[in-house]
Amino acid sequence: MSTNNNRDQKNFNQAALDYHSVEPKGKIEVIPSKPHSSQRDLSLAYSPGVAIPCLEIERDPKLAYEYTGKGNLVAVISNGTAVLGLGDIGAEASKPVMEGKGLLFKIFADINVFDIEINEKDPDKFIEIVKGIAPTFGGINLEDIKAPEAFYIEHRLKEELDIPLMHDDQHGTAIISAAALLNALEIAGKKIDEVKMVVNGAGAAAVACTKLYLELGLKKENILMCDSKGVINHKRTNLTPEKLDFVANTEMETLAEALKGADVFIGLSKADVMTPEMLLSMAENPVVFGLANPNPEINYELAMETRKDTIMATGRSDYPNQVNNVLGFPYIFRGALDVQARGINEAMKLAAVRALADLAKEPVPEAVILAYNLKNLNFGREYFIPKPFDNRLITKVSIAVAKAAMESGIAGKPIENFEDYENDLLDRMGRDEKLIRMMQNRARSNPKRVTLGNAEEYNVLKAAQILYEEGIAQPILLGEKKYVQEQMKKFGIELNVPIVDPMDEDQEENRIKYRETLWKLRQRKGMNEYKAKRYVRQRDYFGPLMLHHGDTDALIVGFSKNYSSTLKPILKIIEKD
Structure with a gap:
């Protein structure tokens, strides 16, 4: 097994190198955003035309947002002192990560990025460099800077710059984990102002997370923070200012002691520091966030095997509830x-x-x-x-x-x-979806009744849910009512829409009406009253007859049948134009 794992890791490592080395090099590029095919285009883009907006910006610096790309340009800046789980690998070695961050900005929010790696560990010099280049950007994302310098750098820059700035390692993790925490506590049936929390790790991310949880109502007296030396308590000395904020008046010294009876564990430290025994000592429905990368503080499968009532999140994409910045x-x-x-x-x-x-x-x-x-x-x-x-x-x-x-x-x-x-x-x-959205907006202005056949199917129920919740149409579910309701309950789909079952007693009036219509339409083509009475109990005929009588505005069928068998009963009722 270990041989296979080693081989898989080797293959992945090579794939990563191949991915980053293939032409063109790097993960982001600069492309022209204005016409540039003629001499006139170039004269507007550069000399002499470019002088005109330059003078306007000189007159009013805020016009840089109007005449340049500043308003959609973010700097991703690092000095490489705390890169992922790799530590202080230096500014140049951090560049693949910063380029990757730029790629994420672009593909998820269409924000342009320049990645900037600064070879400077002195916090004050680093701050002066960032301040010097800040006019280029509409925002600054600080990345992978070690604590405690990260706190000082961010605090100074936020005070001295007037553009959006965030150290994502701190606040990105805090925001995502806080959202996850609110929902996890709701599932656990617990209130944030009552729970006892243990935070393992006291770096930039841990401090920022805990401070944000306090903003959401967590009580400071209910927090125990641990670092590599154990619980940060009143007996500890030589603590950083950030750690001093979380000194607890307790005799507990170890993580194992701290976790007894705790409701929440937030791990921002290293792999495998939580044992099954520690997890078993926690309160009912324990909320466990193992956010160490690449491996959490306790393995997900091990946690679930240890306690079935564990509510868990990790930083990994291969487990449920990924806390991803x-x-x-x-x-x-x-x-x-x-x-x-x-x-x-x-x-x-x-x-x-x-x-x-x-x-x-x-x-x-x-x-x-x-x-x-x-x-x-x-x-x-x-x-x-x-x-x-x-x-x-x-x-x-x-x-x-x-x-x-x-x-x-x-x-x-x-x-x-x-x-x-x-x-x-x-x-x-997605500009290609613009026409679809225009059509959806038009549909929302006057939503029509749409009958969906095969309503017992999950995909059909999901489609009805989307139509209903987005206000695109008024769905009508056509199928066996009892089974449709069972499937809705099974898949957790709640819909307050009509369910039409051709066999139901409440459809007797419609069956009589539809039977007469079908008989009249097909009596010269072999249809007798007995056959019509039998056919109207089948959804393949009932749906088209609803449409024929104006009891629905549209009919969608054919999910589980081929084209010809679906169309055959429809053509007996709805004439082709």
């Missing part, structure tokens, strides 16, 4: 950039938390389920944080952040119409 930073910056915010404040972070938590409770689009090769996905123990490829994130989170920036008074350019803004966001992520 890509759920946050692209959309937080998107919303902040679009209102030209002068920073990223607590109100904006909390708005992102609430938006993410709420989104996980909404029905999951079929496209997301297909992307992850799942049968179904409903809010619960195995799904309480959205998936990274959920295309609703850009609208839900970005809009929430933009509104929070406006309400907290730091938006330089407020959004006037959020419906238009939502469409603009969707256009950014």
Whole structure:
């Protein structure tokens, strides 16, 4: 088994090198965004035409957002002192990670990025370099800078710059894990202001996470923070200012002691520090976030085998409930950039938390389920944080952040119409879908009754749910009522729409009406009254007869039958034009 694992790892390592070395080198590139095919285009792009906007910006620096790409350009900046789980590998070695971050900004939120690796470990010199290049950018994402310098660097830069700035290792993890925490506690039936929490790790991410949890209602007296030396208690000396904020008045010294009776474990440390015995000592329905990468503080399978009531999240994509920063930073910056915010404040972070938590409770689009090769996905123990490829994130989170920036008074350019803004966001992520959205918007203005055959099928029920919840149409489910209701319960689909069962007693009036119609339409083609009476109890005939009588505006059938057998009964009732 270990030989296979070694071979798989070797193959993956080679694949990673091949991926990064193939031409063109790197993961992001600069491409022209304006016409450049003629001499006139070039004279407008550069000399002499470029002088005109230069003078306008000199007169009013804010016009840089109007005449340049500044408003959609973020700097991803690192000095390489805390890169992923690799530690201090240096500025140049951090470049693949920073390019990767740029790629994520672009594909998830259409934000352009320059990655900047600064070979400087002195915090004050690093700050001066960033301040010097800041006019180029609409926002700055600090990345992979070690603590405690990261705290000082971010604090200074936030005070001295007037553009959105965030150290994602701190606040990105905090925002996503906070959203996951709210939902996990709801599933556990616990309140955040009552739970006892143990945080293992006291670096930049751990401190930022815990501070944000406090903003959500967690009580400071209910927190025990541990570092590599154990519980941060009143007996400890030589603590950093950040750790001093979380000193507990307790005699407990070890992680094992701290976890006894705890409701929540937040791991931002290293692999395998939590044992099954520690997990067993926690309270009922323990919430366990093992966020160490690449391996969590306790293996997911081991945790689930140890306690079936464990509610768990990790940083890994191959387990449920991945706390992935890509759920946050692209959309937080998107919303902040679009209102030209002068920073990223607590109100904006909390708005992102609430938006993410709420989104996980909404029905999951079929496209997301297909992307992850799942049968179904409903809010619960195995799904309480959205998936990274959920295309609703850009609208839900970005809009929430933009509104929070406006309400907290730091938006330089407020959004006037959020419906238009939502469409603009969707256009950014898929202009090919613009016609579809136009058609959907038109449908929403006058939703029609749409009857869906084969309503017992999961995919048909999911389609009905989407039509209903998005207001595109008024679905009518056609099928065996009892079985349809059983399937809805099985898949957790709640729909307050009519279920039409041709065999039901409440359809007797329609059956009589439809029988007479079918007999009259087909009496010269071999149809007698007995056959008509029998056929109208079949959905293949009942659905087209609903359409013929105006009892529905549209009919969608054929999910489980071939084209010819589906069309045959329809053509007996609905004439071709």
